[in-house]
Amino acid sequence: MIEVDNVYFSYPNGVEVLKGVSLKINDGEFVAIMGQNGAGKTTLVKHFNGLLKPTRGRVLVDGVDTRHTTVAALARKVGFVFQNPDHQLFSETVEDEISFALRNFGFDEKVIRERVNWALNLLDLTQYRKVSPFMLSGGEKKRVALASVLAWDPKFLVLDEPTIGQDSYQKEKLKQFILHLNHQGKTVIIVTHDIEFVAECEPRVILMANGRIIADENARDVLTDPELISAASLVLPEVTQLFMRLNDLGFPRKVISVYEAKRLILERLRQVMC
Amino acid sequence: MSMFDGLKYRSVSSPIHSIDPRAKLVYVCVLFVISVLFSQLIPLLIILLIQVPLVVLARVKREWLRLLRGSTFFALLIFAMNVISLYFYGASQSIYSIIEHALAMSVRFIVLVESFSIFFLTTSPDMLGLSMEQMGVPYELCFAFTTAIRFIPVLAEEAQTIIDAQRARGLDLEGGNFMKRIRNYIPILIPLIVSAIRRSIELAEAMESRAWGATKKRTNLYVLNMRRRDYAFILLSLLMLAVSLYVWLAIRIPSLIQILEDLNIL
Numbered sequence: 001m002i003e004v005d006n007v008y009f010s011y012p013n014g015v016e017v018l019k020g021v022s023l024k025i026n027d028g029e030f031v032a033i034m035g036q037n038g039a040g041k042t043t044l045v046k047h048f049n050g051l052l053k054p055t056r057g058r059v060l061v062d063g064v065d066t067r068h069t070t071v072a073a074l075a076r077k078v079g080f081v082f083q084n085p086d087h088q089l090f091s092e093t094v095e096d097e098i099s100f101a102l103r104n105f106g107f108d109e110k111v112i113r114e115r116v117n118w119a120l121n122l123l124d125l126t127q128y129r130k131v132s133p134f135m136l137s138g139g140e141k142k143r144v145a146l147a148s149v150l151a152w153d154p155k156f157l158v159l160d161e162p163t164i165g166q167d168s169y170q171k172e173k174l175k176q177f178i179l180h181l182n183h184q185g186k187t188v189i190i191v192t193h194d195i196e197f198v199a200e201c202e203p204r205v206i207l208m209a210n211g212r213i214i215a216d217e218n219a220r221d222v223l224t225d226p227e228l229i230s231a232a233s234l235v236l237p238e239v240t241q242l243f244m245r246l247n248d249l250g251f252p253r254k255v256i257s258v259y260e261a262k263r264l265i266l267e268r269l270r271q272v273m274c
Numbered sequence: 275m276s277m278f279d280g281l282k283y284r285s286v287s288s289p290i291h292s293i294d295p296r297a298k299l300v301y302v303c304v305l306f307v308i309s310v311l312f313s314q315l316i317p318l319l320i321i322l323l324i325q326v327p328l329v330v331l332a333r334v335k336r337e338w339l340r341l342l343r344g345s346t347f348f349a350l351l352i353f354a355m356n357v358i359s360l361y362f363y364g365a366s367q368s369i370y371s372i373i374e375h376a377l378a379m380s381v382r383f384i385v386l387v388e389s390f391s392i393f394f395l396t397t398s399p400d401m402l403g404l405s406m407e408q409m410g411v412p413y414e415l416c417f418a419f420t421t422a423i424r425f426i427p428v429l430a431e432e433a434q435t436i437i438d439a440q441r442a443r444g445l446d447l448e449g450g451n452f453m454k455r456i457r458n459y460i461p462i463l464i465p466l467i468v469s470a471i472r473r474s475i476e477l478a479e480a481m482e483s484r485a486w487g488a489t490k491k492r493t494n495l496y497v498l499n500m501r502r503r504d505y506a507f508i509l510l511s512l513l514m515l516a517v518s519l520y521v522w523l524a525i526r527i528p529s530l531i532q533i534l535e536d537l538n539i540l
Contacts, residue, residue: 101443101444104444134468152444
């Protein structure tokens, strides 16, 4: 469980980015943290593995205060995949890249080999085992970055902007993958602007604006609230926009799923036909 | 954010900021020469202290102190390397004079950092490029130079992100012996260099698509003029050079150890 207890954070240049954030993420949850640029999303999640320490308040990861432990110890529990894979890839082969963290955490060689195979397989990268990560495409690099974190099987997985620069096929695969991990009991936290992606995944949504949490509800309630969404400089999901306009025909407002929308429309059509 | 702030231009108004960049360049060059000229502790310490009023005058004390704090690691490294090499491989000297010499080398490094920091803290990259251009340096070179400077903070920020990303993968930058510490920086340097190269290619393409270098004759919006106090500053710098050359040639500089011995302290 990750507990954030009234956290304030200022960068050394004096800019206060988090202004009293409190939240609790239980084991096995799937959470999306959303909000405009500069709302403090990335700053907040960097507190989860101790990269940043609160200037006021505290963050507890499974009961351990992040101020009293090292990033390395926290990283073992909280896997963090950065937005840009170019910021972490450095090895000669994909295989080495994935085993880097495992070596840092002191796994023994046999386990490392197993874990690397497992991670390569999981992300469909086996054919690139001996290839330099710099030769891969953007989407593949992102998968290598993800594999290199998943390899040590962290309890919590934080993904910063996982959908940026991904085509719709990769996005769909990513969605399946995240949902799959979450069903297996992993706690997944994504930071994103991509409201359509969130609408499809239907996680718990934490909405941030100006360093504060302005909403913390299930996706359906948050994503269909025009005031909250515009306060976070986002745009309503397209399906929701459609159903807002259809409201005077008696359709419900709170629709975020395309499948549900289809069902509602077909139902109505059947009624009209009869 | 970190020590690199000490090399980033701070836009405040101060007498030092308004000095012509060319005059300041002369000053930095003079300091560079004299700090390499002397290898004894006492003159280097004097050079170090002489610059403090300039920093105060330029109102950049905080950034400057942060830079000094950031450079202590390298200063200590230089100190250790000197002590080790002189102790094991140098001609036999007393341990005190070895320490004094090593200390002098560290101070020399700090002096260099200090003077560059004063220069960069008080000179905007644009002005610097402009002054180079008016000194007759080809525009391509000026541009490359100012761009390089302008990218320092960008690179510093990127380095911080990379450090975060690798620490999140369990990289421990603190622990281990000396060799391991150096090896620890490989996962940070490689992504940093790769992205710098990529960035420069992108920049070149963006510039070319905006017709960079299409006309041979360029005109500038601002034209720099040397004023009387700029000349005075240059004169002062040159005077400093002359004095140090005189001292270097004519006076045998006592070592701190000797002075202390003469005073019967050691």
